[in-house]
Amino acid sequence: MQVNPSFRLAYVPGVTPGKWARVWGERLPDVPLDLVAVPSTEGERTLREGEAEVGLIRLPVDKDVLSAIPLYTETTVVVFPKDHWLAAAEEVALADLAEEVVFHPLDDTLGLTADTLPGRPAIARPDTTEDAVELVAANVGVLLVPQSLARLHHRRDLTYRPVPEAPQSRVALAWPQEATTDLVEEFIGIVRGRTVNSSRGRGAGAAAEAQPKGDPKKAAAQRKPQQQKPGGQKAGGQKAAGQRGGGQKPGAQRSGAPKGRGQAAAKKGKPKRRS
Template identity: 60%
Template sequence: MTGSEETSSFRLAYVPGVTPAKWVRIWNERLPDIPLTLLQAAAAEVSDMLRGGAADAAFVRLPVDRTFFSAIPLYTETTVVVVPKDHLITAAEEVTLDDLAEEVLFHPLDDVFDWDSPPGEPAFERPATTADAVELVAAGVGLLVVPQSLARLHHRKDLTYRTVVDAPQSSVALSWPEEATTDLVEDFIGIVRGRTVNSTRGRTAAQPEPQQKRKRPEKTAARQKPAPGKSAGRNPKGRSGGSQGAKRGKPRRRS
């Protein structure tokens, strides 16, 4: 048989801003015979990749369709506003949405926030991508609110960012189709959760141990059970013990 096991691999998608390097390194150390393929995907496209089987699991931005996907939340990002380095906002370490009310704010088509009411003054058009919006910020046309990881991803020397304390936040999770929870997916879940090699790969080997622990007390109890008729001899304060002690004392009186 040519087996799929020989050519098996694990396909991991991730959205912009997520850095999967540390988990990939652990995977390569523990499962060197199973290659891990990284697939970068836009936040709006990653769900379709998982549904269509193009990826086995993915680092996504919440929310996801929990009727189809399983998800393990990992962390929540700080939200920042990207501004030119000479902008007045840089005078403060933190800002609020009210501070941005009179600023032109870009809301790109791949915006990861689900705004009830977008803050700031609307731009003349919506940029197609976050990268395009960053270029417009550098041109001094407006500002951009994004998760901190995206601000770092699109870093420019002429731009900086400040924390927006009351803005929505973006949470990152590991997600996969619930009906496709394979052994390799379980292995990667173990890595993300910080499990050791033994706890990840030895789930079934550890099951017989509780049975051995139950049998040992029975054997010990059996060895400690006193034999019939000998309990009095073990008790020096008992009647039989007293008579035996008297007999052993007679030779001492003769001497």
């Protein structure tokens, strides 16, 4: 028994591949799509080592090894306790964080460094963003993250505000350059919003095979010219001529209608001008 090959899609925290996975299932139901959740720092390595065919990961990546299509840029937010003084603002400036302890987790997704991190650094760097959120909940400091991660690690006692001046994270579809297969092209088309007919991959071929084929006999009948009666007149032409002539035979005149009656009636109906 032959087992259908699967297609593996890696994705990092904060990315939701559900909408693309649904389209894949509709277009290629014979190819299972395996979703592989990986840490934020493991997206590129996962693709390099062949543990997934494509990945929804965060930039930057090594362009000499991976091809990447940027998809969207996330808003950066600062996470803090609900009773924090920052909650009074709609947006937060980097200068507002100057006196705050700002956590810098080891799986940072914003590309922050010791020199670019705003505020005061914590004594130690948390291992993960999730660990940093726990410290924020303990009212020890605040945290800068992409908005999707703030939602992923949502807590009732925490809130967040956008920080327009902060660095931002970009999400991209990436895959190894030397492994651009038909299935990879199919997923690229799905992410880019191509229809089934415009797709370059297997889904387009399947859609073409699914199109109903026309009936050759019916098509030939439609192309066949109408049969004409002797004398070059099409069938039904005499009836049409009769309708135009009021149903009378050629040369016949309606009985009881004297010649010129219509003209006399026209003159009689014309009003005379009074003197």
